[in-house]
Amino acid sequence: MRTFTFLGPDTVSVVVAMNGSQQMADGTNIGTWYFREGTGLGFNGDRTIPSPVIELTEGQNAAITLTSNRPHSIHLHGLDVNQANDGVPTTSGYVATSVPMDGFGRVQGYTRLNSPFTYAFVAPQAGSYMYHCHIDTALHMERGMAGMIIVRPPDGNTEEVWAGGPTFDKEYIWHLHTIDSSWHTVQVSDTTLNRYRPDYFLINGKNGSQIDTDPATAITAAAGDRVLIRAINVGYQPALVKFGGLSFDVVSSDGRPLASTLTALTELWVTSGERYDIILTMPAATDVTASVEYWNVRMAAILGTATAPVVEDPTLFADGFESGDTTRWSNSVE
Numbered sequence: 001m002r003t004f005t006f007l008g009p010d011t012v013s014v015v016v017a018m019n020g021s022q023q024m025a026d027g028t029n030i031g032t033w034y035f036r037e038g039t040g041l042g043f044n045g046d047r048t049i050p051s052p053v054i055e056l057t058e059g060q061n062a063a064i065t066l067t068s069n070r071p072h073s074i075h076l077h078g079l080d081v082n083q084a085n086d087g088v089p090t091t092s093g094y095v096a097t098s099v100p101m102d103g104f105g106r107v108q109g110y111t112r113l114n115s116p117f118t119y120a121f122v123a124p125q126a127g128s129y130m131y132h133c134h135i136d137t138a139l140h141m142e143r144g145m146a147g148m149i150i151v152r153p154p155d156g157n158t159e160e161v162w163a164g165g166p167t168f169d170k171e172y173i174w175h176l177h178t179i180d181s182s183w184h185t186v187q188v189s190d191t192t193l194n195r196y197r198p199d200y201f202l203i204n205g206k207n208g209s210q211i212d213t214d215p216a217t218a219i220t221a222a223a224g225d226r227v228l229i230r231a232i233n234v235g236y237q238p239a240l241v242k243f244g245g246l247s248f249d250v251v252s253s254d255g256r257p258l259a260s261t262l263t264a265l266t267e268l269w270v271t272s273g274e275r276y277d278i279i280l281t282m283p284a285a286t287d288v289t290a291s292v293e294y295w296n297v298r299m300a301a302i303l304g305t306a307t308a309p310v311v312e313d314p315t316l317f318a319d320g321f322e323s324g325d326t327t328r329w330s331n332s333v334e
């Protein structure tokens with residue numbers, strides 16, 4: 001169903017690739033940095049952003065081990081972990097070039113290059129979270145060092161947002177991100193980064209017509225199916241998400257259930273660092289185009305838009321089972 005890799009269960013080994021290359025719809029190859037699963041260093045051949053999904057279960061004792069030959073960290077954005085495991089450098093664990101100074105409230109939670117650092121925590125309440133590198137953050141996140149963390153309910157249920165919470169039949173992740181290609185020619189922050197002028201507008205690392213055929217993003221479901229879309233904005237633009245006029249509900253925000261579900265929305269702002277869990281019930285005979293508008297709110301201007309099809313597939317049975325096909329979660333869209 002997705003192009004992402006699920007990691008887990010208890011110990012996740014993550015390395016950093018700084019030689020990624022992402023081909024955009026216009027043929028341009030954009031250099032990327034990203035986290036990937038593995039224990040060795042270097043390039044694994046997938047060359048993709050976003051970074052992989054880390055999937056955990058509520059209450060699980062989780063450990064994420066980061067190995068890198070350059071300074072990086074994993075910040076557990078929105079997860080209630082203690083400071084040493086939060087991944088914000090100087091007060092928390094990271095992979096350092098040299099041993100940092102002690103004092104000033106710093107913790108000695110760092111390792112040298114190529115020496116793994118382990119972030120240990122108890123997976124919090126079920127919901128949608130994110131992780132990203134917190135070293136030279138503006139550049140490293142933009143380069144692709146960000147991904148989603150999904151915490152499942154304690155029983156591991158993959159059809160319930162949280163224990164006793166809303167149910168769903170199909171699940172999508174919409175990782176919202178923009179790229180300023182001029183930022184992808186520098187190795188460390190410099191004056192190039194004084195301005196952010198995105199020229200690629202992505203969902204799940206793809207742009208333009210690439211999205212139409214990306215089974216991780218293009219929404220197909222049977223009429224009546226409840227489709228969960230976990231929207232996560234790792235970019236620097238507020239994103240206005242619409243599903244072609246279809247109405248939808250929002251059940252949780254930033255990993256927490258809403259006190260009351262927002263119902264019958266037709267658009268939703270998702271700003272930087274936010275996550276929303278959206279449930280769209282697929283109407284019969286649907287064939288519409290969803291859109292993600294990336295805004296410069298100060299200028300009241302849309303900088304760019306990513307679009308994706310939302311289609312009711314009559315060959316699918318309700319509840320997500322495909323007709324004559326038992327490979328329920330492996331999408332066969334060409």
Ligand SMILES: [Cu+2]
Binds near residue numbers: 071072073133135145
């Ligand atoms: Cu980094």
